[in-house]
Amino acid sequence: MRAIDLGHVLFALGTAGLGILSLVSGHFAFIWQPVPDLVAWREPLARLTGAFLLVCGLGMLTRRTAVGSTLTMTVYLSSWVLVQEAPRAAHAPAEVGVWLGVAESVMMACGCWMILASIVERERAEETGPSGIRPFAERGKRVARLLIGVSCLVLGLSHFAYTEITANMVPAWLPGHVFFAYLTGIGHFAAGLGILFSIVPRLAAALEASMLCSFALLVQLPGVFSVTPGGPEWMKLLVTTALAGSVWTVAYSLRGTRWSFAKGRQIEADPLSP
Secondary structure: OOHHHHHHHHHHHHHHHHHHHHHHHHOOOOOHHOOOOOOOHHHHHHHHHHHHHHHHHHHOHHHHHHHHHHHHHHHHHHHHHHHHHHHHHHHOOOHHHHHHHHHHHHHHHHHHHHHHHHHHHHHHHOOOOOOOOOHHHHHHHHHHOOOOHHHHHHHHHHHOOHHHHHHHHHOOOOOOHHHHHHHHHHHHHHHHHHHHHOOOOOOOOHHHHHHHHHHHHHHHHHOOOOOOOHHHHHHHHHHHHHHHHHHHHHHHHHOOOOOOOOOOOOOOOOOOOO
């Protein structure tokens, strides 16, 4: 499976799953919590949001609706960053936990934009689909990669700021929980720097995405079977899945670069090639 296929599917399934949980529970996903108390009709709004995420997430997987669903999802996720996360960070600029929420929301919004750009590239190669989106999608790819790189740095910082919490998330069968908390934090930092400064960025993105997938498989997936279906553990699993999908799209967008430190750049791969 190609990187874009994997990233696209993981992101779509993660967001669609979040939609199902919001529909069932009547609560917003924890990544967007806490929603201000002044918001009226919280439960109906949360269920409406869940329906939106479910429809758009599934729509991203259908060729006919992929562009419209992905563009709509991008706008929606970006609105959360601007309306919810950015003001919160402005009021508490020294709080790492607040910036962690910003970073996760930014990664999802940028990952969705990267998926849109890749869809548009394939349609351009096939001479199908709306051409008006193409210039905006292409110009935004580099900005999206840079924002995802910065977000990886924030993820790494959170491992050091909240070492005890991170260590408690390490599976019990692994020794040295604090060591793994620091190690994964360093991994986030290295990936972020690699993406930001184009130091084997394709490898950096692929390793970051693989690490996020390992979190989902080794830490969160076993936990969901020991709790009530639809609880916070399920939301954490689905958010991590969507984040992993976002970073996989970065790896795919850099498919024309080398994996190693070798100088030079390969010829850009055809969007339809494996």
